[in-house]
Amino acid sequence: MTAGGATATITLSFRDLYRWYTTAAHWRGTAGIPHRLEEHVVMSVAVVAAALVISLPVGLTIGHTGRGAVIGVNLANIGRAIPSFAILVMGAEVLGIGAQPAFLALLALAIPPIVTNTSVAIREVDPDAREAARGMGMTGWQILRRVELPMAVPLVMAGVRTAGVQVVATATLAAVVAWGGLGRFIIDGIGQQDGGQLVGGALLVVVLSLAAEVGLGALQRVLTPAGLRQASALPGAAALAGTAGAGPDA
Amino acid sequence: MVQGSAYLADVGQQWLRWSYVTGSSHRILDALRQHVVLTAIAVLVGLLISLPLGLVAWRFRRLTTPILGLAGVLYTIPALALFALLVPITGLSRTTAEIGLVSYTLLILVRNLVAGLEAVPPEIREAARGMGMTPLRQLARIDLPLAIPAIVAGIRIATVTTIGLVTVTALIGQNSLGQLIYSGLTNFDRTPVTVGAVLSVALAVVADVTLLGLQRVATPWARSRRVQ
Numbered sequence: 413m414t415a416g417g418a419t420a421t422i423t424l425s426f427r428d429l430y431r432w433y434t435t436a437a438h439w440r441g442t443a444g445i446p447h448r449l450e451e452h453v454v455m456s457v458a459v460v461a462a463a464l465v466i467s468l469p470v471g472l473t474i475g476h477t478g479r480g481a482v483i484g485v486n487l488a489n490i491g492r493a494i495p496s497f498a499i500l501v502m503g504a505e506v507l508g509i510g511a512q513p514a515f516l517a518l519l520a521l522a523i524p525p526i527v528t529n530t531s532v533a534i535r536e537v538d539p540d541a542r543e544a545a546r547g548m549g550m551t552g553w554q555i556l557r558r559v560e561l562p563m564a565v566p567l568v569m570a571g572v573r574t575a576g577v578q579v580v581a582t583a584t585l586a587a588v589v590a591w592g593g594l595g596r597f598i599i600d601g602i603g604q605q606d607g608g609q610l611v612g613g614a615l616l617v618v619v620l621s622l623a624a625e626v627g628l629g630a631l632q633r634v635l636t637p638a639g640l641r642q643a644s645a646l647p648g649a650a651a652l653a654g655t656a657g658a659g660p661d662a
Numbered sequence: 663m664v665q666g667s668a669y670l671a672d673v674g675q676q677w678l679r680w681s682y683v684t685g686s687s688h689r690i691l692d693a694l695r696q697h698v699v700l701t702a703i704a705v706l707v708g709l710l711i712s713l714p715l716g717l718v719a720w721r722f723r724r725l726t727t728p729i730l731g732l733a734g735v736l737y738t739i740p741a742l743a744l745f746a747l748l749v750p751i752t753g754l755s756r757t758t759a760e761i762g763l764v765s766y767t768l769l770i771l772v773r774n775l776v777a778g779l780e781a782v783p784p785e786i787r788e789a790a791r792g793m794g795m796t797p798l799r800q801l802a803r804i805d806l807p808l809a810i811p812a813i814v815a816g817i818r819i820a821t822v823t824t825i826g827l828v829t830v831t832a833l834i835g836q837n838s839l840g841q842l843i844y845s846g847l848t849n850f851d852r853t854p855v856t857v858g859a860v861l862s863v864a865l866a867v868v869a870d871v872t873l874l875g876l877q878r879v880a881t882p883w884a885r886s887r888r889v890q
Contacts (some may be wrong), residue, residue, distance in 0.1 A: 424750035493822055493866035495829040497840060498859035501847045505855060581740035588833065589847065598746045602833070607750045614746035618739050625738045 424607030432608030443596070445616065452593040452620060456580045459515060463522035463575055468568075471530025475564070476556055484531060488524040496521050496582045500589055509590035514583070521582055522575040529571025533564035562637050569632035573625070580624045584617050594620065675852065682853040690842065694861055697838040700828045701869075703760055705821050708767030715768070716775030717801075726776065733769035741766070741830045749834065759831040766827060767820040774819075778812025779805050811884060814877035818870050825866045829858070839865075 432438060439445055474480050496517075503517035537560045545559045587595030597613020600606070633641070683690065719729040736744075741762055748758040782805050790804045806813075829840030842858035845851075 421753060422749050490863070493826065493863045493870075494859060495826040495840070495843075495862050497826075497829040497832075498843050498855065498862065501843050501855050502852075502859065504847065505852050577738060581738075584740045584742050585830065588844075595742060598742055599833070601746065602749070602754070610746050610749060614743040617743035618747075621738050621740055621743070622735065 422602070422605050422607045422610060424611055428608035429612055432606075432612040442592075448592055448594050448596055449616065449620070451591075452580070452583055452595075455511070455515065455518070455583050455586075455591075455593060456576065456624070459518040459522050459579050459583075460572065460576050462515075462519055463526055463579075464572065466519075467523050467526035467571075468530060471527040471568075472534060472556065472561075474527070475531035475534025476552070476560065478535065481531060481535070484527060488528045491520075491524045496578070497585055497588075500582065500585055504589035511591055514586040514589060514591040518579050518582055518586070522579050525574040525578070526568070526571040529574070530564065530568050533567035533571075534560050536567070537563045563640065566632065566636045566640060569628075569635055573628035573632055576628045577621065577625050580621050677852050677856045679853045682851075683857060686854075690857060690861070693837055693839050693842050693858070694865070696836070697825070697828050697840075697862070697865065700756070700759060700763065700831065700836065700838055701821065701824045701865075704763035704824050704828075705767055705817065707760065707764045708771055708820060709817070711764065712768055712771035712775060716772040716779075719772060720776045720779045730769070730773060730776070733772055736765040737769040741827050742833060745831070745834050754835040756836060758834055759828075759836045763824055763827060763831075767824060770820045770823065771813075771816045774812045774816025775809065778809030778816075781812065782808045807881070810881050811877060814873060814880070818873045821869045821873060822866045825862060825869065829862060 437444070441447065470484075474484050499520055500514065500517045503513035503520075507513035507516065534556075541559055541563065542555060545555045550558065583593050584595035584598065586593055587599040594613055594617045597609050598617070601608075601610025601613055715729060719726045744762045744765065745758055748761055752758040752761065786804060786808070787800070790800045795803065828838045829843055831838055832840035832844040839858040839862045842854040842861075846853065846855035846858070
């Protein structure tokens with residue numbers, strides 16, 4: 413890049429940063445901050461929604477019938493070892509660059525945590541509660557809908573939170589495969605050795621990620637049936653139990 | 663990019679060309695080695711920081727939430743963004759990569775250490791005190807050994823996570839299996855992408871199994887029981 417050599421230096425003063433945020437052109441058009449933010453949010457919401465539509469029936473079936481549980485959990489574990497960066501690049505190699513391959517790659521990342529958490533959640537429903545429901549004459553479908561599902565909500569939502577935070581994070585990387593989103597500013601900032609754009613964009617990503625984590629956490633609490641609410645001793649204790657935590661993945 | 667590239671495009675369509683693997687074996691091995699080095703440094707430094715931090719979080723209740731909360735915030739920041747924030751300070755360097763990678767291990771390692779220490783049965787702790795053990799001795803002989811399964815579980819998760827994250831350091835110019843993946847993207851060649859991804863997964867599996875083996879050796883008393 414520079415005539416000097418391979419190691420580019422990117423400098424930044426608070427003034428650069430201030431200037432990047434206050435330049436009017438950065439707030440307009442398809443390359444502007446609002447549009448990039450919108451792309452990022454719309455993509456993330458669409459991916460999580462699609463992942464829910466696919467994962468919930470699969471996870472519920474596995475959990476309720478106990479069939480395919482071993483395969484499912486092992487697939488999810490292997491999936492976790494595949495770097496999301498590699499999944500994104502492979503998506504681009506197969507489908508070309510742009511929004512569609514980014515969507516599908518992110519979807520592939522979002523499905524495993526929701527499927528795993530849903531099936532585990534259903535399976536770990538208190539057997540006594542299930543037994544009582546059966547004793548009351550409930551059918552399998554009724555047990556699923558009125559007992560297993562409400563009791564599974566906290567863990568299912570933990571999976572959604574994990575998936576959501578991971579999708580927001582990995583969508584940042586999708587700028588590498590020529591998609592937009594807030595990651596665009598980081599990739600372009602490095603490419604153009606523009607410290608203001610680099611850090612300005614990165615700070616936006618940080619804010620959005622934390623907002624996703626906090627927002628989905630609040631949603632999890634709201635959706636949890638009152639009878640099941642209790643303070644968790646350790647934040648994110650689910651990951652310890654092997655149900656996977658949200659990752660900085662990408 | 664139009665006519666002459668027909669051959670190139672054809673080559674790029676193949677997921678695995680052995681000619682690439684044999685022809686670039688030196689480069690592939692070097693990427694693998696760098697990947698291992700970046701991961702090992704991150705997990706080891708992460709452990710060095712997490713041990714005292716975890717002990718403090720465990721010993722002083724009021725600090726548990728702030729410490730885990732701060733580590734949680736770091737963990738939530740996407741790797742590319744964290745690297746980007748560091749670049750103006752530490753440059754497109756290995757230091758930048760390592761600072762980012764280490765910060766991601768902290769939540770996993772500290773949380774598992776605290777959970778492991780908390781899970782030590784109170785009657786065992788009581789017995790140790792009854793035998794006249796000093797608090798430090800009790801920590802070294804009772805609490806920490808009994809927390810080993812949880813600690814190793816944390817190291818395993820941290821290692822597998824880090825191996826995946828190292829691929830992202832390609833974007834800040836670091837050599838690793840991620841660099842192979844990245845080069846495949848920029849050269850429209852699928853083979854390096856496959857090689858990088860497969861080796862990365864293989865490395866994660868090997869590391870995970872090795873650490874599990876180490877845990878078995880370190881906790882002979884737990885061998886009869888099922889340990890995660």
